[in-house]
Amino acid sequence: MKELAPTEAVLLDIDGTLLDSNDAHAQSWVDVFQRHGLPPTFEQVRALIGKGGDKVLAELVQIDHESPQGKQLSDERRDVFLNRYLPDVKPTPGARALVQRLRDEEIKVVIATSAKGAELQALLRRAGVEDLIEEATTSDDADHSKPDPDIVQAALERAGVQPVEAIMIGDTPYDIEAAAKAGVDTLALRCGGWWDDAALGRAEAIYDSPADLLRRWEESPIAKRRIPGG
Known part of the structure; x- marks a missing residue:
């Protein structure tokens, strides 16, 4: 013991x-994924909230967060969250x-x-x-x-x-x-x-x-x- x-x-x-803020984080990811034609649903993303964005990208869309695409998605997600959702959280x-x-x-x-x-x-x-x-x-x-x-x-x-x-x-x-x-x-x-x-x-x-x-x-x-x- x-x-x-x-x-x-x-x-x-x-x-x-x-x-x-967990739902807002999930919806931010979904908004960005949809913008780029990527398939993850809210439910799939929401189940991973609490992990870092590196793992969300790797597990749901098999994208390295350090790659140019990964960095673009992460930056867009941050901006969507801070500007669209955080003010109401x-x-x-x-x-x-x-x-x-x-x-x-x-x-x-x-x-x-x-x-x-x-x-x-x-x-x-x-x-x-x-x-x-x-x-x-x-x-x-x-x-x-x-x-x-x-x-x-x-x-x-x-x-x-x-x-x-x-x-x-x-x-x-x-x-x-x-x-x-x-x-x-x-x-x-x-x-x-x-x-x-x-x-x-x-x-x-x-x-x-x-x-x-x-x-x-x-x-x-x-x-x-x-x-x-x-």
Whole structure:
């Protein structure tokens, strides 16, 4: 059994976790695919949201994200998302309050997202937490996006903690898998949609939203690990 340590850092996903943006990301990809005559449907794309764009392209249309075509598709997808969909996206319930609570508890907060660095500030701003986040890692900081562990490992380094001292909060099986490969436990949120509890079952606990986690804070793994012997 893995030895538990006090929670010194929380690694936070953004999309689906702090921001109700997963459907918007999927639709952005579909819009661009259709523009280029590519066949993936919304359902096919939506099931991969949480992975990085490199994996979406490779798995759905067999295009290398580093190729000229891959870069063009990725850039167009980013522009569609930021300009057409992001202005209407809302924070998940309790997103800002959760980040504020973590800061109040003197827990290090590091963003660990498969999003590109070029989107990061816009995402944080739309989630209403831009002024509360000081450290972040994106797919630009990793060779491979989730569910590979690279982004989580980069976030651990940024936080300056060991895996047993951190907890990941995310909303997809890819967050859970990436964290597990890095030796980090995960709390899962249902507010990202799409995934049922069975798909999120490897998480230490599952909550409806950041607000639900706050309501149940004292019994959460984060709080229990802050208490000696908890």
